[in-house]
Amino acid sequence: VGFSQVGAESDWRTANTESMKSTFSEDNGYELIFDDAQQKQENQLTAIRNFIQQEVDYIVLAPVTETGWDTVLQEAKDAGIPVIIVDRMVDVSDDSLYTAWVGSNFKLEGQKAMAWLDAYLEAKGRGDEEINLVDIQGTIGASAQIGRTEGFDEAVEAHDNWTTLAQQSGEFTQAKGQEVMESILKQSGDDIDVVYCENDNEAFGAIDAIKAAGYEVGGEEGQILVMSFDTTNAGLTQTLSGEITCDTECNPLHGPRVEEIIQKLEAGEDVDKQAFVDEVAFASDDTVTKVTIDGTDYDITPITQEIIDGRAY
Ligand code: AHR
Helix, strand or coil: CEEEECCCCCHHHHHHHHHHHHHCCCCCCCCCEEEECCCCHHHHHHHHHHHHHCCCCCEEECCCCCCCCHHHHHHHHHCCCCEEEEECCCCCCCHHHCCEEEECCHHHHHHHHHHHHHHHHHHCCCCCCCEEEEEEECCCCCHHHHHHHHHHHHHHHCCCCEEEEEEEECCCCHHHHHHHHHHHHHHHHHHCCEEEECCHHHHHHHHHHHHHCCCCECCCCCCEEEEEEECCHHHHHHHHCCCCCEEEECCCCCHHHHHHHHHHHHCCCCCCCEEECCCCEEECCCCCCEEEECCEEEECEECCHHHHHHCCC
């Protein structure tokens, strides 16, 4: 199995890589050829071509961005190698270029987070206040960025009293999240109410920048409320301390899911073309414990140390 990973830019991605490596181990009867693309699509294209040359049985691709895959996936198809896409999606003209995709509903993640924010501000008596928001986006063009930004934009659009002060990519890294936050704080630090970070590592960087600039993080009026995605161990620990007020899950444990797809293909069985994983959300307190999106209820669980200790990542 050849696995092309986006890169090691976040704690989430480390957990994702671990899940793949522990599943596709020699003990389990696999040979895994792992390639870390360092967030560059051209490295992923090279890795896939190498996998084809090495005549692997399956190619697993965690794509950095959605577009630009048609040619290389056609090459894999011509070589008769099934391609399984994980986590983020590819945008291709012909969906027979990949065999199956399993990953997150990134738009739903963003919708849940923004529905939580709406209910939280309402519960705090701030429903009619002017609220200024910042969106530190992920890698532009990645499904995780596209979906989470859509969830953010649609919610801001729906509120006359919400304004986007800044919207800029932090490339899903702590260093860039901090750098972007520092420059936004210089321009409009006193006006910011909410910072929506599109992953935990960006949130860690943003929180450092906010505190260094002399502002307080937290969910009360006068503080800067930080939201995040991923629910890594470190992210949830900062949720427990109240520095992240809401953290929405993006589940990285795709190894066993990909293995199930491969086993079905080996047995000649049909597989789902696309499958979303179930995901949860956590908050630093119990102000809001449920949100409803398109008629479906989603729990928002107040985080505890016990929950953190019981989780796999
Ligand atoms: O594609 C999943 C996203 O990308 C995760 O939120 C993030 O941490 C990763 O880098």
